Structures are given as C-alpha cells and as structure tokens.
Amino acid sequence: MAHRLPPFSALRVFEAAGRCGGFTAAAAELGVTPSAVSHGVRTLEDTLGVPLFHRDQRGMRLTPAGEQLLQEATRAFEGLSRCVDTLTQPRTGRRxxxxxxxxxxxxxxxxxxxxxxxxxxxxxxxxxxxxxxxxxxxxxxxxxxxxxxxxxxxxxxxxLAPVGLVPVAAAECRLTLAEALARLPAIHVMAAGEDWDAWAALRGVAAPDPSRGLRFDTVQMALEAAAKGLGLALARLPVCADDIAAGRVRSLDAPVEGCTAxxxxxxxxxxxxxxxxxxxxxxxxxxxx
Missing domain, CATH: 3.40.190.10 (Periplasmic binding protein-like II)
Known part of the structure; x- marks a missing residue:
C-alpha cells in the first residue's frame, strides 16, 4: 500500500522547528533561512489543512495537532538516522x-x-x-x-546532574563541622558560581570568614590544598566523589544540592x-x- 505523506522537505523543517522551539533555531540547524523554515511549515499546514503552530503576541507554540505530528515525525527521523548511521558508519568513528x-x-x-x-x-x-x-x-x-x-x-x-556541595578537610582531620568552621581557614574557589556563601545560605549557618584562607581558580586545586591540611574546601559532587570515596579528603557533612548543575x-x-x-x-x- 502506498504511503500517504506530505512533502518530505516540509516535514523536515517542521520537525526541526518544533524540536528546536522556533524558526530561527531550526534554520541554524538546517543551514537555511528562517523564512525558508516558515514557508515550509506553511506549506505543511496548507497540505494538511490544520494549523501546527499558534502565532500570537506570546510567540509561537505548537497546537495539539502540531504536538502530535512532532512526536511522530521526531520518532520517524530518529529511526531513519539510526538506520543510516548503521549502514554508513565506518569501522573507525569520527573524533x-x-x-x-x-x-x-x-x-x-x-x-x-x-x-x-x-x-x-x-x-x-x-x-x-x-x-x-x-x-x-x-x-x-x-x-x-x-x-x-x-x-x-x-x-x-x-x-546531566545537580551539583552537591559538601565541606571536606584532610583525611586525618577529626574535627566536627562546627569545630572545623571555627578553627580551619576556608579555601575559596574564585571562578565558582557557588562558593561558601551559597553553601552557608543553603545549610542555614554562618559563612566562613572570607578574609582568611587560600584562593584558587579551580576546585581541583582547592581539593588538593585541603588534602594537604591547608584548610577546609567546598567539594562539588559528583566530580569530587572519587576523592572522598578514596579517602584523599574527608567529608564533614552531608551534601546539599546547590542551584547549579x-x-x-x-x-x-x-x-x-x-x-x-x-x-x-x-x-x-x-x-x-
């Protein structure tokens, strides 16, 4: 039985527009102009006889018909893409x-x-x-x-994953969190979006004195400094989980989920x-x- 389908090119630009959330983003992905995407979507709407996008002062939104078609079109294109990859993939992949x-x-x-x-x-x-x-x-x-x-x-x-914030000290440190905050200088990460002030606000405690302690531009250097007994660092999970699990540093508290990911x-x-x-x-x- 012959398949009853609208023009492939119109389906392709509609699927990209719906998935990317707009004509401009779809045009960038497809390497065409936004007007070409708009024309393709209009062609598809005329062929089907139903509107696929709401166009109003709030911007562009898929209609119920558009959402239904997008789901099926995306599934179909992904299936075709996987098939083509399987048929054409060389023995050595692209870097x-x-x-x-x-x-x-x-x-x-x-x-x-x-x-x-x-x-x-x-x-x-x-x-x-x-x-x-x-x-x-x-x-x-x-x-x-x-x-x-x-x-x-x-x-x-x-x-990928939320960022968990947890204070850590040298493996041999046996201080409680409260004792460590009072006695050890805090090690700061200058480039971090969330540092001690953010952790303290999430934890509901006073932030360490910002005038004390070493400052580094990477979390890894701060962690190394803490492992050498130079102060209290704020580890980020999951990237610092291996250091804690291996005993290179000791966590002094349960992690709290930050506002970053x-x-x-x-x-x-x-x-x-x-x-x-x-x-x-x-x-x-x-x-x-």
Whole structure:
C-alpha cells in the first residue's frame, strides 16, 4: 500500500522547528533561512489543512495537532538516522572535540575514559580544558560540559546532574563541622558560581570568614590544598566523589544540592549522529550510576 505523506522537505523543517522551539533555531540547524523554515511549515499546514503552530503576541507554540505530528515525525527521523548511521558508519568513528571544565575533566571524566574506550572502542575524544567561550557549531568543538544555573545561548543544553556541595578537610582531620568552621581557614574557589556563601545560605549557618584562607581558580586545586591540611574546601559532587570515596579528603557533612548543575552542551544535530548519541548516553549512565 502506498504511503500517504506530505512533502518530505516540509516535514523536515517542521520537525526541526518544533524540536528546536522556533524558526530561527531550526534554520541554524538546517543551514537555511528562517523564512525558508516558515514557508515550509506553511506549506505543511496548507497540505494538511490544520494549523501546527499558534502565532500570537506570546510567540509561537505548537497546537495539539502540531504536538502530535512532532512526536511522530521526531520518532520517524530518529529511526531513519539510526538506520543510516548503521549502514554508513565506518569501522573507525569520527573524533568528537569537546571543551570541558578543568575539574570535571581531571576529577571525573579522565578516570572513566578507560571504561568508555572498552564500551565504544571506535569513539575518540579530543578534550580542551582551556577557560574560553566556545561557539558550538563553528567547526572547533562538538560539545562542552559546563557548570551553570540555567541554559543560555543558542547551543542545545542537556542537564546531566545537580551539583552537591559538601565541606571536606584532610583525611586525618577529626574535627566536627562546627569545630572545623571555627578553627580551619576556608579555601575559596574564585571562578565558582557557588562558593561558601551559597553553601552557608543553603545549610542555614554562618559563612566562613572570607578574609582568611587560600584562593584558587579551580576546585581541583582547592581539593588538593585541603588534602594537604591547608584548610577546609567546598567539594562539588559528583566530580569530587572519587576523592572522598578514596579517602584523599574527608567529608564533614552531608551534601546539599546547590542551584547549579552540570550540563552537556552540543552543537545542533550532534545527538542525531551516532557518536554524539553514544557519548551522551554513556555520560548519563555514568552520572546516574
């Protein structure tokens, strides 16, 4: 039986517009103009005889018919993409280039790369830990991993895990939390979005004296200083979990969930490609486990 379908090109731009949340983002992903996306959606609406988007002063929103069609169209395109990947994937996968926050890269990602290599031997990564603003999709980076409060910018954001804040000291420290706060200098991380003031507010206690203690630009250096007995550091979970589990530092309190999270940012379309899907799924599995 012949399949009764509207024009493929119109379905393609509609699916991108619905998934990306607008014509401009869809145009960037597809490499066309926003007006071309708008024209394609209009063509599809005319063919079907039903509106797919609400267009009013609040912006653009999918209609119930649009939501139904988007769900089916996305499922169909993802199935086609997986099939094409399977048919065309070479024995050696394409390298993914990523910009990763230094502490996440060294404290969490690097120790787990052997497991990633065993799981997906053809998946290669090129990781940069330079502190720089990256424009995903410009040909340099495929993804980034950042700690942030909320998505911003044009990249596709995927929440990986909340940030847990917990005070830690040297392994041999036997002070209680209250004693440590009173007697040990707090070690500060200058570049952190949430530091001792944020933890104290969440915990309902007074913040450590900001005039005392060492200051570093990475969480990893602060953790190293705490391990050497130089003060009290604020560890971030999950990236510092291995250091606590291995006994390099001792946690003095239960972690409290901060207002930030770790996010995977991807260039448009990356998760529709085999390498991107494998890497993102592996990240989520490791963090959830």
């Amino acid at each position: 993914l280039a990523g910009s990763v926050a230094p502490t996440f890269a060294t404290g969490w990602l690097l120790p787990r790369l052997p497991e990633l290599r065993r799981r997906h031997p053809t998946l290669d990564l090129a990781i940069s830990t330079e502190r720089e603003h990256v424009q995903l999709g410009d040909g340099r980076f495929d993804f980034a991993i950042r700690m942030a409060a909320a998505p911003s910018g044009a990249a596709e954001w995927h929440r 770790y996010w995977l940012l991807t260039r448009p379309g990356l998760l529709r490609q085999r390498e991107g899907r494998l890497f993102a799924a592996w990240l989520r599995e490791q963090l959830e486990g």
